[in-house]
Amino acid sequence: MTRGNQRDTDRARALARAKGGAGTGKSTLKTAESDAEKVRQKQAAAEAKKAAEAANAKPASGGVVKQKFDIK
Secondary structure (H helix, E strand, O other): OOOHHHHHHHHHHHHHHHHOOHHHOOOHHHHHHHHHHHHHHHHHHHHHHHHHHHHHOOOOOOOOOOOOOOOO
């Protein structure tokens, strides 16, 4: 059991939570959504960079390298 000041403090915190105090804590759902959005943006940027590098890195021979084999 809590005693004295702890009980009063806990009651005050519970009352603040019940009122919906916006600044009292972090919402894990909102945090997860914002983190997921950041990851999506980072992945999109990485894919765009990769596509740009692939477009700029074309070989001079036209792309396909053919090898000849002498079979005797």
